[in-house]
Amino acid sequence: RKHDVLWGKANRGRYGDSNDDDKMKGVSRYTHLKEAKPEKKYEYVFDRSQEVEFTSDGDDDEPELTSEQRELEEKIKAEEARVRSIEETRKSLPVYKYRDELIAAVKKYPILIVVGETGSGKTTQLPQYLYEAGFSGKQKLKIGCTQPRRVAATAVASRVADEVGTRLGDRVGYSVRFDDKTTDNTVIKYMTDGMLLREFMSDPELLSYSVMMVDEAHERSLHTDILLGLLKEVSAERPDFRILISSATMNAEKFSTYFDEAPIFNIPGRRFPVTIHYTLQPEANYLHAATTTVFQIHLSQKGPGGILVFLTGQDEIETMAENLRSTCERLSGQMDREMIVCPIYANLPSEKQQLIFAPTGKNSRKVVLATNIAETSLTIDGISFVIDSGFVKEDRFSPTTGMQSLSVVPCSRAAADQRAGRAGRTGPGKCFRLYTKWAFLHEMPESPAPEILRANLAGVVLQMLSLGITDLIHFDFLDPPSPESLIKALEQLYALGALNEKGELTRVGRKMTDLPCDPMLAKCLVTAGDLGCCRDVVSIVAMLEESGSIEGGRSKKKAADNGPSNGGSSDPSASSGNISAMEKFRSRAKARLGGDHLTLLEIWNQFVDSGFSPQWCRDNNLQYRALNRARSVRNQLEKLCERLALESEEKGLDELDEDDKDRMRVRIMKAIASGFFANAAKLGRSGDSYRTLKKNQTVWIHPSSALFKMKPPPKMVIYNELVLTSKEFMRNCMPISAKWLEEYAPHYYKSTEPERGS
Ligand code: CDP
């Protein structure tokens, strides 16, 4: 069979094909999650003794070119491809044939459901068609298009700006949280669904728009679901307004029913067959398995077909990218084509996003490492191979425990099939699933649960209340959330002081709705205004928004360069450079007293002192890009705080003398505690784990925290988020005093006294 030839003897049995019998029934593939040790970064070592034997296809060697010649050739090809592509790609897309019919349908029906395979041109073409057909009108009304993900909104907008031939931000623009690239000229506007929800507050009938396209509706993101209800109301008020709901091939009927039998426009797609391969045994470590599979494909497959790998998040993606690059350096003699590694995830800076769309020459192979963002929201051309970890990172909230946590969970079968489909867009493809067929059939849910059924609703409930929607139970939800989760959200908002006993917005609540942050962070800012420490708390909030990516440049590469010649280093101390870099800020921030929040503030203040210097970031092993983003977030938050008249002392923490410093530190920490009191946990008797005050659940300090293994451990902490890997870890922790809870959350903890004893 074909894949035997591909994989060679040594590797035979690693993958079966779709028809193989299940040999490992009942063996769970969650094992690797239990084994995960977040204390150590996973490190890939290419082991020569385990190298796979490959058969060759004969010697059709290409002529030898010098590296300069090769580079030149690629440059010319890429430029040719770029110039040629714009018009030709537009005309070659499946949606092009239906252009006139689509325009006619939008004219006729106020609400239209558009269904089509990913890559058929819905997102990039439909708004342009409508614009070309004059939907913008004399008044230059906007044609809007929402995306559940920020990366998709920005990437698509810059592509469409290219196609239209305008500068990004001119006729075509985007708006995502803390980043607005639109002007008065903008007529085609891409935005996140969350931003449109915010726009409803200032323009409840969307009068500046003539058309709104809700894209990726099948994803059923929380904000999209709320928007559907709001748009339905707008449509009833404004007969001229047009709504497009666009979706991949699932769920269309449901949308149609919801919108009173709105017609469904089907764009027939094109798809080449994709052969699916499963592992015969569960893989203990999908990162390792994925990396090895990339090299197996890269070394054995002729032709430049790209590889798309689905992982769960930024950390994994960056680790794997690093592993691929360093292994490539060591294997360079054996590779007949270059490997171009392109990461793509939600927080990737936009200047790096375009890389994944850039055409590659025939002497290289693109390896895209992506989260589920590449499932349907972004289409990458030239992919022939998909490697699927079978996992996805999901925010889950339990209304019964009130706990929210970010967990890696198996993706759905529908998602796995979407992922596989990415390999068959331009020709027949192959998909390698890093799990068994048994797991596919028995451990993966059929389709993903809509976010509204598993998310913490406090944020959207606050927004709905500020839009005047008070009867939440009777709001026209596509899938109504459970009454418990609505009640939980109201309770949380009440505890935060955003609502009064009657369920009306308070002064604090109104200020909170004007801040584009999670209600807990918004509350910290409002309290900071009352305590006069807004300047510093704004810095902390901005840094928290970026905290995942601030720690920089893994020292792994250096370790590999200096390391022994056995092909890499697995020395766990390789990342010690990072730890000591953070350590410096921690001691200055008196981390024992101020935890991760004040450490972040210390980093920010020194970044300011350095004059926002990239060199300073490099010297301290911090990511300039992340800090620079925090800077822009901070600037915008600061303006909002000024507008809301939230007060600041004249001097920030770093400008005060020692005595005043301590007092200021306490004020800052109180402000943080006033938002995060619900995330309080108390040191357990064993002295290493903590128990949450509200629900008595066992949680642990994350190894990346300043408070990790601190002696003596703080008696009580609050955390920013809970991350489930091998245990429930608290990330970004701050020690607090029990008195502050009495001060800022008297109702919250009093009402649960009886539960605490149990
Ligand atoms: O929305 P849908 O999945 O139907 O397709 P699309 O996102 O409009 O993409 C249509 C085509 O545009 C893709 O096949 C890509 O060739 C191209 N595209 C691109 O080159 N660069 C982007 N940033 C987005 C799309």
Ligand code: MG
């Ligand atoms: Mg799309």
